[in-house]
Amino acid sequence: MLACRQVSKSYKTERGLVTAVAGIDLDVAAGRFVAIIGRSGSGKSTLMAMVGGLSRPSAGTVEVGGTDVWRLSETALAAFRNERIGYVFQFASLLPTLRLIDNVALPAMLGRRQSTAATYAKASSLLDRMGLGGYLDAYPSEISAGEQRRAAIARALINDPALLLADEPTSDLDEQTEIEIMDELLAVNREIGTTLILVTHNLALAEQAGQIVHIANGAIVT
Amino acid sequence: MRLLANLALQNLGRRKARSLLLIAAVAIGSGVVFTGATLMRSIDDSMAVGFTRLGADMMVVPEGALTNITAALLTVEPTDLVLDADVLAKARLASVARAAPQKIARVEHSGIGSHHELVDLIGIDPALDFTIQPWLKEKLGRGLRAGDVILGAGRDAPLGSQLLIFGKPHLVYGKLGRTGVGTHERGVFMSFATLEALAASMPQRPAVLAPGKVTGFLVELAPGATALQARFAILSAVKGAKVVTGDSSLSGIRQGLAALLKGILALMVLMFASMAVMVSVLFSAIVTERRAELGLLKAIGARGAQLIGVMVVEAVIATGVGGVLGVTLGVLVMRLYERSLVYYLDNIGVPFVWLDLPHTVAFAVGAIVLAAAIGAVGALYPAWRASRRDAYDLVRGEG
Incomplete structure (x- = not known):
């Protein structure tokens, strides 16, 4: 499903070249749940961004389902992100001016693979599944942080992605909400079979994963 | 796409004061340009008629x-x-x-x-x-x-x-x-x-x-x-x-007026250019403010053209509305002008020929289209720059 080969990412700063990720090799089989753990600044999120087609590696290759992601053209890369990747960020990532249902429908509308009616029906069903069926017309500012995170999961699933990337999706939530969000993500992984890669600080959460990748100083430790 | 157009429209509504100020600035600019162009042509025509009548x-x-x-x-x-x-x-x-x-x-x-x-x-x-x-x-x-x-x-x-x-x-x-x-x-x-x-x-x-x-x-x-x-x-x-x-100053007046009209034209061009710069600066700031949102849109699969589209549509709506208001304002100013100066000129026998309706409408449409185009041009570069950034940099508020 996922094959990273010698993936590196370096940034030029005023103090010189900073290496965030240094030659990582990573393989993830389809349908797996992988947890990436490590301290802040260890390069977890940068690795996720390169896997998800959000940040171009300085070196190395990333293959998702046999596609060499970073050899794609800009347009093809946008389509890849739209169709193959679902992303849940570590912050409230809904567009504040759109209703929840519009936020969830947006990736499908951008891809234009199905009719508007079908897209909205699916968005409604996903929000329903996340327990947000009563908030279709609500704006993000009208719901709690946990509900916003659930809506973001619904949005990530609208195009049936092969790979769901969750970058510390519960970092700013209380314990109970954190458990509920994790339950949703795990259910997606188990019931739909979507490959899930989760970046987390929480070792208890990571222990539920089938594969744990520990990163330190931009390299895989274990 | 309707959803992106809605997004652009709602973004405008999110910062009402800023949007209104932008619309007001464009309205004043395009109003001045429309009124100036229409009056300039009218004065030009009137001069032509006037001098024809003067004849000798x-x-x-x-x-x-x-x-x-x-x-x-x-x-x-x-x-x-x-x-x-x-x-x-x-x-x-x-x-x-x-x-x-x-x-x-x-x-x-x-x-x-x-x-x-x-x-x-x-x-x-x-x-x-x-x-x-x-x-x-x-x-x-x-x-x-x-x-x-x-x-x-x-x-x-x-x-x-x-x-x-x-x-x-x-x-x-x-x-x-x-x-x-x-x-x-x-x-x-x-x-x-x-x-x-x-x-x-x-x-x-x-x-x-x-x-x-x-x-x-x-x-x-x-x-x-x-x-x-x-x-x-x-x-x-x-x-x-x-x-x-005849009064030798007449030809001087004629030449002076022609030079003045050219000067006004140059000022109008400068005004539109400064409007374009202003819109560009404003949209650079707006893009910077919305980096995370643009990054998010990119992360969920928006193409570069779609990202540019959202920003450009937003700018075009704001400046287009400004253009429409400007033309409306211009029409009101010209009504006032008609009731004062033109009435006075008519009374003293100096002919004033208004530009005909088709040309006036063409000028109005031109002013609105120009205002909208300025919005598009002003927003294009900052939006294009943002669209070239890595989604991850934008999401993190960089770039």
Whole structure:
């Protein structure tokens, strides 16, 4: 499903070249749940961004389902992100001016693979599944942080992605909400079979994963 | 795409004060441009009409004749002094393009107006005249015939009505617009033949009514000829004549106005350019503020063109609405202008010709399209730059 080969990412700063990720090799089989753990600044999120087609590696290759992601053209890369990747960020990532249902429908509308009616029906069903069926017309500012995170999961699933990337999706939530969000993500992984890669600080959460990748100083430790 | 258009629209609504200020700035700019362009063209047209009506660059009159030089028209005051009607035609002067002869008789007890009213009966050669007929405001649907008269704006008689002059019936053929010149306002114009036919009925026959004699000529310079050249040519060819030039400042005014209009045009171009820069700076700030949102859109699969589209549509909506408001504002300003300055100009006999409706509408549409285009151009570069960034950098608020 996922094959990273010698993936590196370096940034030029005023103090010189900073290496965030240094030659990582990573393989993830389809349908797996992988947890990436490590301290802040260890390069977890940068690795996720390169896997998800959000940040171009300085070196190395990333293959998702046999596609060499970073050899794609800009347009093809946008389509890849739209169709193959679902992303849940570590912050409230809904567009504040759109209703929840519009936020969830947006990736499908951008891809234009199905009719508007079908897209909205699916968005409604996903929000329903996340327990947000009563908030279709609500704006993000009208719901709690946990509900916003659930809506973001619904949005990530609208195009049936092969790979769901969750970058510390519960970092700013209380314990109970954190458990509920994790339950949703795990259910997606188990019931739909979507490959899930989760970046987390929480070792208890990571222990539920089938594969744990520990990163330190931009390299895989274990 | 409707959702992206909605997003753009709602983004505008999110920062109401900023959006309103942007719209107001564009409205003022495009309003000034629309009003300026429309008035400029109207003034230009009015100048063209005005100068056509002014017609003459100079007058040739007998030495000793009185003349009336006004900003609006050159006229000959009636005297007993005369010139031969064919004197200029015979001279064949290269510096003279056209010469319109006039016969002017100031008469009393003519039957026009009150009993002792002095009335100027002015004879023209309809074929050569270029200073009177352009002022015709209304006329019968045919050419000027013997027995027809044209009334100055200060005289009140319906078209086609009969007017007795020295007991002889004449037909009111036409009426002049307001010229602001007394002799023309109250004058009665007719062909040489009609005027000469009246001579027998007059108690005293003015010398000018003798066939082959005229009070003077109104002269239009040939293209490229100067007033000085024409003056010398005429004075050397026509004995006993004097040459009176119109207010020489008129051509200066004409040239000055033309330069002023060009200056206004340059200012309008600069204004639009500064508007484009302003919109660009503003949208650079907006893009910076919305990096995370743009990154998010990119992360969920928005293509570069779609990202640019959201920003450009937002800018086009704001500046387009500004353009529409500006044009509306411009129309109101012009209404005000019409009720004040144009009314005043009309009253003093200075013609003001408004730009016709199709051109005005074209200018309005042009101003709105230009305003919207400025929004598009202003937002394009910052949006394009953002679209080239890595989604991850944008999401993290970098770039």
